[in-house]
Amino acid sequence: MKHLRLLIFLFLCPFVMLQAQKASLNNAYNLFYEKDFVKAKEAIDLCVQNEKMATKAQTWLYKGNIYFYLANQEYMAKQNDKSVVVQFPDAPIEAYDAFVKAKELNKNIEGYEMLSPDDALSKIYSLLLVRGVDQLIANDFNTGKATLEKAIASYEMKTPPEWPLNGELYYYYAVALENLEQKDQAVAYYEKAVRDGSTNPNVFISLIESYKKSNDRQKVKGLLDNALAKNPNDPNLLVANVDYYYWVDDTVQARQLLNNLPSSVYANADATVNVANFYIREKNYAEAEKLLRKAYRLNPQSYVVVYNLGVCTYYLFNENDIQANDLKVAGSNSQAAVYQVKADNYLDEAQKFFEEALQFEPNDLNVLNAIKQIYARKKSPKYDDVVKRINELEK
Numbered sequence: 001m002k003h004l005r006l007l008i009f010l011f012l013c014p015f016v017m018l019q020a021q022k023a024s025l026n027n028a029y030n031l032f033y034e035k036d037f038v039k040a041k042e043a044i045d046l047c048v049q050n051e052k053m054a055t056k057a058q059t060w061l062y063k064g065n066i067y068f069y070l071a072n073q074e075y076m077a078k079q080n081d082k083s084v085v086v087q088f089p090d091a092p093i094e095a096y097d098a099f100v101k102a103k104e105l106n107k108n109i110e111g112y113e114m115l116s117p118d119d120a121l122s123k124i125y126s127l128l129l130v131r132g133v134d135q136l137i138a139n140d141f142n143t144g145k146a147t148l149e150k151a152i153a154s155y156e157m158k159t160p161p162e163w164p165l166n167g168e169l170y171y172y173y174a175v176a177l178e179n180l181e182q183k184d185q186a187v188a189y190y191e192k193a194v195r196d197g198s199t200n201p202n203v204f205i206s207l208i209e210s211y212k213k214s215n216d217r218q219k220v221k222g223l224l225d226n227a228l229a230k231n232p233n234d235p236n237l238l239v240a241n242v243d244y245y246y247w248v249d250d251t252v253q254a255r256q257l258l259n260n261l262p263s264s265v266y267a268n269a270d271a272t273v274n275v276a277n278f279y280i281r282e283k284n285y286a287e288a289e290k291l292l293r294k295a296y297r298l299n300p301q302s303y304v305v306v307y308n309l310g311v312c313t314y315y316l317f318n319e320n321d322i323q324a325n326d327l328k329v330a331g332s333n334s335q336a337a338v339y340q341v342k343a344d345n346y347l348d349e350a351q352k353f354f355e356e357a358l359q360f361e362p363n364d365l366n367v368l369n370a371i372k373q374i375y376a377r378k379k380s381p382k383y384d385d386v387v388k389r390i391n392e393l394e395k
Helices: 002-020 024-032 037-049 058-082 091-105 115-119 125-137 141-155 170-177 184-197 201-213 217-230 236-247 251-259 263-269 267-283 287-297 303-329 332-358 365-378 383-394
Strands: none
Touching: 002 037, 024 037, 024 058, 037 058, 058 115, 058 125, 091 115, 091 125, 091 263, 091 303, 125 141, 125 170, 141 170, 141 263, 170 184, 170 201, 184 201, 201 217, 201 236, 217 236, 236 251, 236 263, 236 267, 251 267, 263 267, 263 332, 267 303, 303 332, 303 365, 332 365, 365 383
16 A cells, blocks of 8 residues: 555656646746746746747746846856856847747737836847857857847847947858858948947958959058058058058058068967968068968967968978079089988978878868879878879869
C-alpha cells in the first residue's frame, strides 16, 4: 500500500506544479512592479502561451514592458561588467514585437506605470542596436539585418531621436547589407550615417571606395575633406588621402604626402599594409618589406600581411638573384656571392610567408603557383604535390 500511495503522489506532483504555474496577468504584473523581471518573464510567457490571453492587447503590453526592462537591466549590467553573461539576448527583439502586437490589437492600450507601445517603440533602438551588432559579429548577417531594421524603425519614430546615435545605427546596417551583397543599398545607408552626424572613419572609407568605383572625383575629394576635418589624425583616412592623389595620377602630391605621414600611422596594422602597397606600386619592394614586417609584428594572423610579405620577399629574391648573375658574368665572383646569399635568404623567406598564407587560404591558386615556382627553383620534393593540388583546383 505504501508503494501505491507513493506512486499516486508522484503522478500528482506534475499536476500540482502545473496548477502552481497557472497563467496569470496579475502575477506577471506584480512581479514586474517588484522589478523581478526574470520571474515576470516566466509569468508572462505562460500568459502568451494561453490561447485566450494571447488575444488580449494587455498581455502583449505586459510582455513588451517586462522584456524591455529585462533587456535594459541585463545590458546595463554588461556595460558595467564585461564578464556578465546576458541570459536573454533576444529580449529587445521580443519586446519590440510585443509592443507592435499590442498596438495592433488596441492602439490606445495602457498599463499603470508601464510604457505605452508608442513610447516604448521610440526608445528601444539602443537595445536593438546592441543585439544587432552582436549578431553581425557572429556572422549572422540576415538576422542582424532584420534586428537593425527594427532599430531603424524605432530610431526614426521621433525627429530628432531622444538619444542621437550619430550614424552608428546606419553604419552597422550598411555593414550588414554589404555582407549580404546588397552594395547599392549599403551606400545609401553609409550616406544616411554621414547625414546623421557620423564621425566614424569606416563610414567615410567605405563611401570613398564606392565613389571611386563610379569615378566620381568631386564626391571623393569632398568626402575626404569632410572626413579629415572630423578625424584629422586618423591613420586610415591619412592613407586614403595619399591614395586619392595616386588615383587621380598626381604622383608628385601623393609622394609628398606619403613621405610626410606621421609616425602614428605605423602603429596601425591596416594602415601600414596600405602604405606598403604604395611602395609596391612604386616597385620599391625593400621599403614595402620593412613596413610589412612592422604590420606582421602588429598582426601576425593577417592573410593580407603574410601574402604581401611573400610577394615582396620573392621580388627581392629576384632582384638580388639578377644582380648576382650580372656580377658573375662581369667576373666579380666575390661580390656576386654576397648578392647570391641575399637572394637565397629572400627565397627562403618567400617560401615561409607563402606557406603561412596557404594556412589561411588553402585553395588560393595565386599562393599555390608562387609556391610551385619556389619549389621548382629549390628542387623541393614537395613540388609534385603542389602541382597535383593546382591541377585538382583547375579542373
